[in-house]
Amino acid sequence: MADKQPKWKDIPIGGVITEAGNAFQYNTGDWRSERPFVDMEKCIHCLQCWVFCPDASVLVENEKMSGFDYVHCKGCGICAHVCPVNAIEMVPEGEADKVAADQWGIKEKKTASESGKEKPAK
Amino acid sequence: MKTLEMKTLALTGNESGAEAMRQIDPEVVAAYPITPQTELMHKFAEFAADGKVATEMILVESEHSAMSACVGASAAGSRVMTATSSAGLALMWEIVYVAASNRLPIVMPVVNRALSAPINIHCDHADSMGCRDSGWIQLYSEDGQEVYDNIIQAVRIAENDGILLPVMVTFDGFIISHTMARVDVLPDKAVRKFIGERTPLHPLLDVNKPVTYGPLDLQDYYFEHKKQQAEAMRSAGAVIKAVGKEYGELSGREYGFFDEYLTSDADFIILALGSTAGTAKAAADELRSAGEKVGVLKLRVFRPFPAEELAAALAGARAIAVLDRSEGFSGIGGPVFQEVRSALYRRYQIPVSGYVYGLGGRDINVEMIASIYGDLKAGRYHEDKAAHFGVRE
Numbered sequence: 001m002a003d004k005q006p007k008w009k010d011i012p013i014g015g016v017i018t019e020a021g022n023a024f025q026y027n028t029g030d031w032r033s034e035r036p037f038v039d040m041e042k043c044i045h046c047l048q049c050w051v052f053c054p055d056a057s058v059l060v061e062n063e064k065m066s067g068f069d070y071v072h073c074k075g076c077g078i079c080a081h082v083c084p085v086n087a088i089e090m091v092p093e094g095e096a097d098k099v100a101a102d103q104w105g106i107k108e109k110k111t112a113s114e115s116g117k118e119k120p121a122k
Numbered sequence: 123m124k125t126l127e128m129k130t131l132a133l134t135g136n137e138s139g140a141e142a143m144r145q146i147d148p149e150v151v152a153a154y155p156i157t158p159q160t161e162l163m164h165k166f167a168e169f170a171a172d173g174k175v176a177t178e179m180i181l182v183e184s185e186h187s188a189m190s191a192c193v194g195a196s197a198a199g200s201r202v203m204t205a206t207s208s209a210g211l212a213l214m215w216e217i218v219y220v221a222a223s224n225r226l227p228i229v230m231p232v233v234n235r236a237l238s239a240p241i242n243i244h245c246d247h248a249d250s251m252g253c254r255d256s257g258w259i260q261l262y263s264e265d266g267q268e269v270y271d272n273i274i275q276a277v278r279i280a281e282n283d284g285i286l287l288p289v290m291v292t293f294d295g296f297i298i299s300h301t302m303a304r305v306d307v308l309p310d311k312a313v314r315k316f317i318g319e320r321t322p323l324h325p326l327l328d329v330n331k332p333v334t335y336g337p338l339d340l341q342d343y344y345f346e347h348k349k350q351q352a353e354a355m356r357s358a359g360a361v362i363k364a365v366g367k368e369y370g371e372l373s374g375r376e377y378g379f380f381d382e383y384l385t386s387d388a389d390f391i392i393l394a395l396g397s398t399a400g401t402a403k404a405a406a407d408e409l410r411s412a413g414e415k416v417g418v419l420k421l422r423v424f425r426p427f428p429a430e431e432l433a434a435a436l437a438g439a440r441a442i443a444v445l446d447r448s449e450g451f452s453g454i455g456g457p458v459f460q461e462v463r464s465a466l467y468r469r470y471q472i473p474v475s476g477y478v479y480g481l482g483g484r485d486i487n488v489e490m491i492a493s494i495y496g497d498l499k500a501g502r503y504h505e506d507k508a509a510h511f512g513v514r515e
Contacts (some may be wrong), residue, residue: 008346013286013354014225015347016324017334 024072028055032075035096036068042087049079049088126372128306135298138266138305139205139231139291140165142273144175145313148229149200152180152191156210157243158295159233163205185210189217189228196226197335199325201277203228207295208235211249215256221288222257223351224335227280227320228288230258231273234396234447235295236482244483245295247395247447251424251457253290257351259358260425262395263293264381266303268422271375274308277317278365285358286323287351294397296483308373316372355426362423379428381420382435384410388417390498391436393462394445395421398479398486402445405491416495421458429465436466441473441498446508447480455508476508484512 012018038049045065050058057073059066068079080088091099133141139162143151151170153163170179180195182188188204196202206214211232221228232250236242250260259279261272269291276289293299308316324333339347363378370376383403385391392402399420409416419435436442446456454460455476463474477494480486490512497503 005342006346008349008353011343011346011350012324013347013350014223014324014335015337015339015343016224017337018324018331020332 027071028074029069029071032070032073032093034075034077034090034092035070036073036075036077036079037089037091037096037099038065038067039087039089042085044085044087046084048082048084052078052082054078126309126312128308128373131305131307132302133266133270133305134161134300134302135263135266135269135293136162136233136300137165137302138270139233139273139293140169141305141307142270142313143203143231144169145308145310146201146203146229146274146277146317147175147314148177148203150178150180150192150195150202151204152182152188152195152202153204154182154185154188154206154210156185156207156235158235158245158299159205159207159210159231161299162231162233166205185213186217189214189221192228192230193217193221193224193226194326196221196228197224197324197326199320199322199327201281201320202226203230205231205233207233208237208243208249211253212237215253218253218256218258220336223347225286225323225351225354226288227277227286229273229276229280230288230290231269232290232292233295233299234292242482243295245297245397245447246481246483247292248449248481250290250292251446251448251450254425254457257287257355258425259285259287259289259355259362260423261289261291261362262422262424263291263298264397264399264420265298266293266301266305267375269293269298270305270307271369271373271377272422274313274316275362275365275369275377278368279358279362281320282358282361282365283323285354285361287354287358292396297397306373306375312372316369358426359423359428362426377422379421379423379431380435381418381422383418383420385417385419385435386438387415388438389415389440390443390495391417391419391439391441392443392445392491392494393419393421393436393458395424395447395458398445398447398491401486401488402491405488405495408488409492409495414495414499424458424461427461427465429461432462433465433469436462436472437470439472441475441501441503443475443477443494443498444508445486445494445511446476446478449478449481454506455504459508473503473505475503475505477504477511478508479511486512 057069366377459476
């Protein structure tokens with residue numbers, strides 16, 4: 001990755017940014033320690049998550065919640081917190097790829113484990 | 123080359139600095155008063171109030187704000203100056219680094235004064251030496267004439283396209299700032315012509331080319347920006363020299379990294395900064411008339427540190443004493459002592475003896491300096507740990 005980035009002589013001095021909108025190129029997704037997953041069967045498309053997301057990382061198509069922009073989502077979990085129907089689950093990054101691969105393997109895991117919104121801690 | 127006709131004035135060091143600032147006529151000056159800088163800004167504010175300069179004076183509530191305003195105005199594209207001392211510089215600290223890191227060519231006279239505590243208004247170099255790592259170029263001045271000359275040159279050095287670093291011009295509080303001496307002043311027009319107009323690289327006010335200053339800069343870019351800054355500092359030496367030469371052609375007073383006084387055949391050299399260099403020259407004169415081969419090297423440019431040139435200039439000496447007007451609290455010696463030793467490393471095997479002196483304005487006189495030459499001649503060196511010279515034992 002480092003090889004592809006510009007060398008010290010090739011960037012403007014003083015950290016000045018000369019092109020607008022280049023925060024979009026910045027992969028803040030790799031800061032994430034937990035990844036949000038949405039259960040579309042539960043989602044009511046109220047777009048509370050879209051309103052509250054501080055990084056504009058909730059994707060919306062035709063006025064419906066359609067997923068997350070994982071390149072920019074920092075995994076803060078606000079979406080999961082504000083979701084009125086608990087359709088969003090935060091999964092540790094170490095397990096996230098497996099969860100994603102299993103599609104909704106997350107559901108089984110949740111019912112099997114002690115945590116989760118449906119089962120409050122004792 | 124024919125030099126210009128100059129006016130000779132009787133000015134204090136502070137007035138000399140204010141006179142240079144009047145002729146520079148910076149677009150923005152933001153400042154807060156602090157002893158012993160007060161008189162400089164008082165005088166300049168008078169020029170501004172009387173319409174002698176077109177400067178926008180911004181009177182702020184602290185030095186932190188003063189430097190912040192300077193950073194904003196300089197990023198906007200203006201030619202910007204301020205001045206401070208001691209605790210004022212300490213309060214600016216965070217923004218002093220921001221100015222250098224944003225590559226803003228701000229020029230700031232620093233009237234050297236001891237840092238608290240205990241509170242002390244008199245001269246030592248703890249303030250400017252404390253920010254030797256901040257990325258500012260530092261020029262030390264021996265007298266009012268050098269204050270004037272250095273401030274004018276600082277504008278050209280700072281604004282050089284290949285450098286774009288802020289410059290601190292220091293002079294000793296009270297010893298220089300409040301004593302009146304002869305200063306030869308260039309015609310206003312000659313100064314204006316010498317400094318020219320600032321052509322900012324990324325002016326914030328250019329709405330056709332909008333830019334962002336001060337964005338987040340993490341593991342993947344920060345180091346590259348520090349490399350740029352370090353290289354700019356390394357390149358600054360050549361620019362300082364070229365500007366010093368050009369200024370010499372204009373004024374008859376050429377400037378380099380340091381001044382060598384009777385050093386060419388000297389066995390023993392004292393290296394000092396600021397007004398003490400003048401005292402050391404008087405001591406050298408006395409000892410020379412008694413047949414002693416002694417000399418003085420007055421360091422003008424501390425940042426960037428001219429290691430190679432300095433080592434070459436010291437090469438012929440049998441021993442060197444370095445006088446630091448700040449402690450540094452390294453446990454070893456003052457900042458100048460350490461840099462000089464480092465400059466000589468693997469170049470020349472010459473004993474370097476460290477002296478920390480004059481803290482809080484403690485006086486140093488000709489006899490005291492003569493005694494340092496005596497120590498060198500007798501082989502009494504303070505090599506591992508600098509001596510505290512002039513303290514009551």
